Every structure is written in structure tokens, then in C-alpha cells.
Amino acid sequence: MLDDASRFVIRNRYIINEAPLQIYMSALLFAPSRSIIRQTFVDVLRKYFDLMPKVPDFWGAEMFKLEGHKDGVESVAFWPDGQLVASASLDTTVRLWDAKTGKQVQKLEGHEGLVSFIAFPPDCQLVASISRDKIVMLWYTQTGELGISFPVDRSIEDLSFTQDGRFIVTNDEYLLSVSPPICSLVPRKGQSEPPAIALSGHWIRGHERDILWMPHGYRGSCSAFFGKNFIVGQVSGAMSSSSFRTKPTEKY
Amino acid sequence: VKALGTRRAAVGQAVIANNLPDEVAYACSYWVQYAVMSGEYLKDDGDVHQFLTNHLLHWIEALSWLGKTSYVIHSLGSLQAIVDVSQAQMYGPGTVD
Numbered sequence: 424m425l426d427d428a429s430r431f432v433i434r435n436r437y438i439i440n441e442a443p444l445q446i447y448m449s450a451l452l453f454a455p456s457r458s459i460i461r462q463t464f465v466d467v468l469r470k471y472f473d474l475m476p477k478v479p480d481f482w483g484a485e486m487f488k489l490e491g492h493k494d495g496v497e498s499v500a501f502w503p504d505g506q507l508v509a510s511a512s513l514d515t516t517v518r519l520w521d522a523k524t525g526k527q528v529q530k531l532e533g534h535e536g537l538v539s540f541i542a543f544p545p546d547c548q549l550v551a552s553i554s555r556d557k558i559v560m561l562w563y564t565q566t567g568e569l570g571i572s573f574p575v576d577r578s579i580e581d582l583s584f585t586q587d588g589r590f591i592v593t594n595d596e597y598l599l600s601v602s603p604p605i606c607s608l609v610p611r612k613g614q615s616e617p618p619a620i621a622l623s624g625h626w627i628r629g630h631e632r633d634i635l636w637m638p639h640g641y642r643g644s645c646s647a648f649f650g651k652n653f654i655v656g657q658v659s660g661a662m663s664s665s666s667f668r669t670k671p672t673e674k675y
Numbered sequence: 676v677k678a679l680g681t682r683r684a685a686v687g688q689a690v691i692a693n694n695l696p697d698e699v700a701y702a703c704s705y706w707v708q709y710a711v712m713s714g715e716y717l718k719d720d721g722d723v724h725q726f727l728t729n730h731l732l733h734w735i736e737a738l739s740w741l742g743k744t745s746y747v748i749h750s751l752g753s754l755q756a757i758v759d760v761s762q763a764q765m766y767g768p769g770t771v772d
Contacts, residue, residue: 424724425758428731429751436744443739444679446732464732524745 427459430482436525437490447471455479489525489654489662491518496656498541498582500550501649507564508647508654509550510662511538517552519564522652525664529567533560540582542591551591553579559591559599575599622646622655683740691740703737707750710757717758 432439435450447467454461457480468475494513501508501522508520517538519529536556543550549570553559557578561570579599583592591599620629625642627635637643643655643662654664695703710723717723727734738747 424727425751425755428727428735429748429755432735432744432747432751436748439735439739440683440742440744442680442682443736444681446736446739448679451732460731463728467732521745524748526745 424459424463427482431458431460433525434482434488437488453478455481457481489520489527489664490660491527491530492516492660492662494660495644495658496660496662497537497539498645499647499654499656499662500541500543501647501652501654502543502564503545505649505652507543508662508664509541509543509552509564510656511541511552512660513537514660515554517541517550517560517562519550519567522649522654522664529564531560531562531567531569533569533572534558540579542582542584544584545586551582551584553582620648620653627653683742686740695737695740699737700741703734703741704743704746707753711753715757717754723754 431450431454435446438445438449447464448471451461451464451468452472452475456478489508489510492510492512492514496510496512498511499508500510506522507528508522510518510520512518515532515534515536515538517531517534518527519531520527531550531552534552534554534556536554536558538552538554541550541552543564548564550562550564551559552562553575555578557575558572559575559579560572562568563570581592584590585592620627620634622628622637622643622645623633625637626633627637627646637655643657645656647654652664652666654662656662710717735744735747738744
């Protein structure tokens, strides 16, 4: 029952936080028909419905959804310790989430264009975002305040940080130096390693092998991985998060 | 009685505080901690199980009005921990479901 209740709250946290009485409506109506919670409280539903939609018998594979974005999610990233998730969206906001509970902890507003990429530098309380209109912004994760913003003269197709956190790695041959207040492009040496695990089309690929096929409804436009946890951002604006039982390695 | 679609943000703090006075809010927030600190393990049909069977949704609703939905998730995690321990101690490792 406790596990069932956790799934029930986590799956529905967005709506029950927004409109608590939906616990007795939407949350219960779409709970799996053979879940303990649905069976225990089905009389509540009978007060409102004669016919109920067909729902799955059991809880699905997804553990929880992070909901709040009003438009597609373009980029997701894990904070270096895995506790925080950042997402960038076509709705022009960047949001920070508690990775454990799915609670939205910050909404960062300031970009005027679609936000296309996001990244956390190692060892500092910042998150960087870049919008389609070529503005880079650095935000403080604790307060949600904008640190600095600056325009760049090229479109950036990727965003990550160097290990020392001093430079943003982009798609082209330049690194973006982010030692405020100086932000400049410097030539890049060598190639960065591709990530060990990543979303590629309908598949999660690890170590250059397809590991997991994502069915319709679970597929995403972007993804982030941290240890055995992964999160997929979707065009609907939702993100779903799951965990492998163990960290995916060569054995998969 | 409110409409089922009522947004929490549309209900004044004063209304929520009136309907969920401090002592109720306190009980909702902390009963799990007391249950955990009591050192007792949870059993099927025990007090906690009975309470949840009758009032789980009410409890979630109350904490949601208080803006503490996350608290439910943390609390359920704490309760799960004390079930597992009791099973492990009573039946030994390996028989835990």
C-alpha cells in the first residue's frame, strides 16, 4: 500500500498541488484499476462516475512525471550531484526540479526566445542556458536570480561545461569563457568525449549499443542521465523520469 | 464544499488556515515522524495501515492544501523504511517481499 500510495502521489503531484480536490477525481480515475489505492477508494469514484475510462491494470513503467512547462522541453540536465534537474523549454522558461520528489523548485524567467540548451557547471551554484535568439544566461540555482547574460554571435547547437567549469563547450571549434564579467570565445583544443549513455531517436543507447526502446508516449526530444537515473523531456512539455536497477554498463 | 476544480492558489491562506488549524496541520505534517520515532514496526492491519485505508486521501488532500505535497512523498518513504526493518527482523533476511 505504501509503494502504491507513493506512486499515486508522485504521478499526480502536479495536479494535486494545483487543485487538491482532483485527488478524488483525476488522480483516482486514472489510477490503474488493480492498484491498491484505486480498489480501496473506488467508492469515491462511484459518486461521480457511472462509466469509467479503461485504464491499465497496473502502474506503468514510468516512475514520475515532472509537469509544469507550457510547451516542449528542449533540453534537460542533472546537477552534478544528481539531486537537481534543470529543463529548458520552448515556453521561454528554465525550470529547476527536485530530482527525488519531482517538485519544481525554481522557475527562471528572462529569456525572450525559446530556450534550447541548458547545462550545469561542476562545483558551482549556477546553471547556464542559451536561447534561440543567441543570448546566454547564467543563473544562481539557489535564488533563481539572473547572474549575467550576454549575446553570442553564432547559434549554439550544444552546451556543456569543461571539467573546471570555466568554459562552455559548444558545437563548433570555440569554447565560451565564462569567467564573469568577461565572456569571450576562445579556440577549442581536441574533441570532447561523446556521452556514455544518451537518447538517440527512439532508443536509449549506452556504450554505442541500443539498450532500451522507448514506446510511443515515452519518447522525448532530449534526455539527461545521472548514474542509474534518467530523465526524458517531451514535446508535450512533460518530462518523465525513471531509474535503471543498476547503472547501465557494457553488460546491457 | 468547493468545486472539484478549485485551484489552491485561488483559495485564500485565511480560508485554508481556518479549515486546517495549526494543530491539525501539525498532526498531518508530523505524525509520520512520531510513528517512526516510536520504534514500532508497521504490521498489516496495524494502526497505521488502518488509518491509511480510511484516510490516506484526506491526509494527502490536507497536506496539498498546505502546499506540502512533497512531504507526503517523503513521509511514505519513511514509513516504507520501518516496514522493511520489521520484516527483516521478524523473519530474517531473504523473506522480505
